[in-house]
Amino acid sequence: MRNFSLSKFKQLPIVMTSMSRWDGDFSSASWSLAKTFARDQVVIYVDYPFTLLDFIRERKKPGVKARKRALLFGENCLIPLPDYGPNLYALTPPLMLPINWLPPGWLYRTLAEWNNLRLSKQITKGLQHLGWTDFIFFNSFNPLYLSSLPEGFSPKAFIYQSRDNIRALEPYLRKHGAYLEVEAIREADLSLATSRLLQKELSELSGHTVAYFPNAADFTLFKSAYEKALPLPEELQELPRPIIGYTGNICHRIDYEIIKGICEKYPEKSVVLVGPRNHWGHTNIDLDALPNLHFTGPKKIEQLPTYLAHFDLLVLPFLCNDVTRSIYPLKINEYLASGKPVVATPFSEDIQSFHPHIRLEGEKESFIRAIDEELKQNLPEKAEKRYREAAANTWEGRVSLFWKLVNQTFSL
Known part of the structure; x- marks a missing residue:
């Protein structure tokens, strides 16, 4: 992959995961970045997965009702979002097993691998539906899913981005997210952090270089x-x-x-x-x-x-x-x-x-x-x-910075 040119990278679709959904209650950095990337290339924005428990608890909410057939039957999992341009798609993952209550260990790892394999297969189907096999995988602060990549899920580049100090967030996220984020950084080709302190702390925790990639505005x-x-x-x-x-x-x-x-x-x-x-x-x-x-x-x-x-x-x-x-x-x-x-x-x-x-x-x-x-x-x-x-702080500028960092990473 080290001889894969920047021009070729820019032609590939970007698959982006995060902890938010495209139609969520408030704006998110990952969604804003996805919309900006989609001006020039195909982007599949992967909604934060619903677990079986989420589905039962939230089944009457509009967001779940709108996705019901995709969640239960796998129908219309990939939808175009023409209001945001011709290149942007939203992907609804299948229902996941609710495993966050488990302690760290072999059982959690086994079931997390099952969730990750299930999610990666849905992404692969979405890519194939659009006629793609090669892609860039951009995990924008969702270490609970695909912090490590299953066999057969092989992007041309794996990008991990941290947008918050997960070690100081609510216990639900930090229980597994704290160590999984470090693992993601160690596995990724390029790791990003939105603040100077995050950049420093994650570099020290992982032993890997983390680049500064701040938020911006539309x-x-x-x-x-x-x-x-x-x-x-x-x-x-x-x-x-x-x-x-x-x-x-x-x-x-x-x-x-x-x-x-x-x-x-x-x-x-x-x-x-x-x-x-x-x-x-x-x-x-x-x-x-x-x-x-x-x-x-x-x-x-x-x-x-x-x-x-x-x-x-x-x-x-x-x-x-x-x-x-x-x-x-x-x-x-x-x-x-x-x-x-x-x-x-x-x-x-x-x-x-x-x-x-x-x-x-x-x-x-x-x-x-x-x-x-x-x-x-x-x-x-x-x-x-x-x-x-x-x-001076636009998403267009951040996209330019992203490609500069990609070029530096794959030119080494």
Whole structure:
């Protein structure tokens, strides 16, 4: 494979796996990257598998209902996604055995191999349906599946990407994911990490080189929040201004004491959180009791610029802990593309690199105070600088970086 040219690689289809699904509740880096690759070559985006237990528990949910025949009978497992171009396909894997409850050992390994073989066969069928045998396999942070490749599943290149510190995530993921990720890096031809800290830690844990491959933004989409007069979303029409906004998963990463403090300090302002609510169990604060805190629910990535365009200031109030210190947040470049002022906690080396384009405050009181100061000090030239910073961090640029890293790897 070392003499396989870059031009030949660029002609191959990319099979991408991740921990998200193409029609999930919030945008993901893997899905954004897949859409960008698909502008120039075939991409098969493999949905995060449902286990038998998932199917039973979630059988009434729209996402499962839409995939029911594929999951149960193997029908229409590979579907084209013409709304995103002629080269992008979604693949529904067959139902997997629920094995994560097992301890590490021979039984888990045996059943994981069975799952991996089942998944790889479905991928191979999808490739054959499109007339391909050779391909690039890109595992974008899903070490629970195909961290090691079954016999007969032989891509021309195996790429592994880490996008979060799995060793600090919830026990379900880290139980097997922590050691499987290291194994994936050791087996992959090229390994990537989205933050500087991840790059360093995974290189040390695996004994292999891990390249820095940061997140980006769909600048073409999000710049509309800066350049165009977008319609006011219905949920915002009756809200007092200014509006302080957040977009993304409302989850364990957020410092809810800061959210509460903002609402209480500025009762005349509106605070709007756009995204799926997954905060239960991560805070004792009754968020619904805060009268100026509003939730819109999850929105498709294509809808987000409309909200950003009508927010007056954006916040990224992540906790500063082991979970967040290795995060390069996907949303930071989306925020900056809107030109709006941003206040964030200094949770990682990567977020700190965006200073002075964003305001960084580590203490609750200083964070809250910074909101008023940034609103008062916002100027057109500052907005332009933020916009320009986002323009330098696009998925198109990351795809170019990817091929540069591939070329370096296979030219050795």
